[in-house]
Amino acid sequence: MKDYVAMFQQKIAEIDQEVKAVHIVNAGNMNHGKSSIFNSLLDCIHFAEEDIRTTVMADKALWQDNVYLVDTPGLDAEDIDDNEAYKTYPQANVIVFVHTLGTGELHANAQDEENLAKIKDKILLDVKNVCGGENFRTFVVSNPRYRKGRDEDKKVLLNKSGMTELRDYLQSQVDEWLAENDVIRKTRIHKEKEELQKQLEQERTNIEKTMEAKEGARKAKQQIIITKLENILGEQREREEELKSRTARLSDLKHRLKILREKHEKDKAKF
Numbered sequence: 456m457k458d459y460v461a462m463f464q465q466k467i468a469e470i471d472q473e474v475k476a477v478h479i480v481n482a483g484n485m486n487h488g489k490s491s492i493f494n495s496l497l498d499c500i501h502f503a504e505e506d507i508r509t510t511v512m513a514d515k516a517l518w519q520d521n522v523y524l525v526d527t528p529g530l531d532a533e534d535i536d537d538n539e540a541y542k543t544y545p546q547a548n549v550i551v552f553v554h555t556l557g558t559g560e561l562h563a564n565a566q567d568e569e570n571l572a573k574i575k576d577k578i579l580l581d582v583k584n585v586c587g588g589e590n591f592r593t594f595v596v597s598n599p600r601y602r603k604g605r606d607e608d609k610k611v612l613l614n615k616s617g618m619t620e621l622r623d624y625l626q627s628q629v630d631e632w633l634a635e636n637d638v639i640r641k642t643r644i645h646k647e648k649e650e651l652q653k654q655l656e657q658e659r660t661n662i663e664k665t666m667e668a669k670e671g672a673r674k675a676k677q678q679i680i681i682t683k684l685e686n687i688l689g690e691q692r693e694r695e696e697e698l699k700s701r702t703a704r705l706s707d708l709k710h711r712l713k714i715l716r717e718k719h720e721k722d723k724a725k726f
């Protein structure tokens with residue numbers, strides 16, 4: 456029999472491993488600054504960033520206790536990159552969709568408020584049409600500005616980089632995502648419990664069937680022995696009956712012989 460307790464403990468360990476941490480995953484087309492934004496959040500160059508197709512494998516970095524930033528390949532360049540990126544999305548507590556203002560049908564600079572609003576609406580509409588969600592937060596972020604502000608200690612540049620808003624927003628959601636993970640963890644453990652219960656019930660049915668089959672075979676064997684014994688006893692009884700009737704016949708013959716002898720003695724006396 457399988458060690459169901461060990462199997463269940465192993466499953467719980469796997470679930471804990473998978474859903475303990477919060478995963479903030481980026482997404483967006485190739486070369487739109489996905490890796491750069493996460494590097495800015497990390498305040499180091501952890502993910503490669505370059506002006507060509509760069510990220511081809513998903514990679515993650517610890518941002519803070521129990522919170523990972525997951526960098527993904529750009530979409531719509533190579534199928535292999537799309538597949539790699541899509542594999543990471545299901546583990547996301549949140550997806551940070553990155554779009555660069557320098558390209559696309561409505562490209563703009565960060566000061567062009569009117570065009571920025573149109574780009575934001577267009578992106579949110581596309582997301583709604585493709586993914587079905589709405590009311591997502593949007594942020595206008597400049598990595599060069601943030602890094603210059605940070606490295607040269609220029610508060611104005613830092614404030615204008617938009618990075619603080621993005622960081623604060625993500626930070627403010629962490630507790631909620633951890634709570635969300637806890638619910639996911641409990642739901643998955645509950646499912647595992649149900650699955651285990653089903654397996655145990657199946658195991659019990661199998662054992663009961665095996666025992667029934669064994670009991671059936673034992674009874675059949677017992678019946679064969681009883682029948683054999685009954686046959687032997689029957690034969691014995693027949694033999695006893697036979698002996699009885701032979702003994703009766705013998706005593707009858709003896710009786711007749713005695714009568715004949717007596718008659719013979721009498722007849723002999725007459726002569």
Ligand SMILES: Nc1nc2c(ncn2[C@@H]2O[C@H](COP(=O)(O)OP(=O)(O)OP(=O)(O)O)[C@@H](O)[C@H]2O)c(=O)[nH]1
Pocket residue numbers: 484485486487488489490491492503504505506507508509510511527528529530596597598599
């Ligand atoms: N002007 C400007 N350039 C940026 C910004 N962020 C990133 N870049 C530049 O854009 C280019 C691509 O940046 P990456 O971070 O590598 O982009 P990516 O989306 O990760 O690209 P892939 O991994 O190839 O999908 C690099 O040359 C960056 O320096 C930004 O906020 N403003």
Ligand SMILES: [Mg+2]
Pocket residue numbers: 489490491503504509510526527528529
């Ligand atoms: Mg990248």
